[in-house]
Amino acid sequence: MQNKAIQKISELAESVLTNTDFFLVEVEIKGNKEPVIWVYIDADDRGVNMDECAEVSRELSFLMDAHDMFPGGYRINVSSPGVTRPLSDKRQYPKNKGRKAKVKYKVDGEYLKIEGILQDVDDNDIAIEQEDGSVLKLHYDQLVETKIIPTI
Template sequence: MQNEVTNRISELAESVLSTTDFFLVDVEIKGGDTPEVWVSIDAEDRGVNMDECAEVSNELSFLMDAHDVFSGRYRINVSSPGLSRPLVDRRQYPKNVGRKAKFKFKKDGEYNKVEGILKEVDDDHVIVGIDDDESTKKILFDDLVETKIIPSFK
């Protein structure tokens, strides 16, 4: 049941975002007496500000009410994914070129990890500059399991 509701909210969110430069990253529903809907949005070439999140939240909430997604009360939270969340959409990678990240990937049935600077992104790969020398590692998107940006406070 929750999967159906999540899919329905995703569809409604996609329709709201279709007129913006944002894309849907994730929808989560956290249970309880009053369900909490967490919607993560991002843009390909910039960040997402609070006013934009509030606007998307208002529009999405209106559509959810109109489509009777929940029979009672719920809370909705729209935000950017934040640095603690892994990159889950290929469109998130280009704006993070030049940033340090941890990459977990599967190659020949084995899990591997590498940490370095995201140097390049193309349709099929990411190229990571390894910190300890001048070498690079080319990783297929299809092999990536998780990518997390490492915050830099310089």
């Protein structure tokens, strides 16, 4: 049931975002009695502000209500993913180029971790520069989790 709801909300969110420079990163549903819907959006080359999130929230809520998705009520939160959430869409990588990241990846069934500067990004790979100056190139298929490490 929840997967179908996430799929439908994702479709509706994509339709709301069609004429914007935003893309859908992820949809989560938490809780059962009164579900809390989390919709994460981002842009290729800039952040997302609160007014923009509010506008997407209004439009998406209207569509969800029109489809009578949660007759018992729900709460919706539209947000940018922020730096504490792992990167989950490859469109998030380019704007984080030059930032420090922790990357968990898989090679031949083994899980490994690396920390370094996200040096390069293209359609297929990312390159992480380690403290010793060496660079590790990883294909997106190898990535398990990438977290940006905030700097003070």
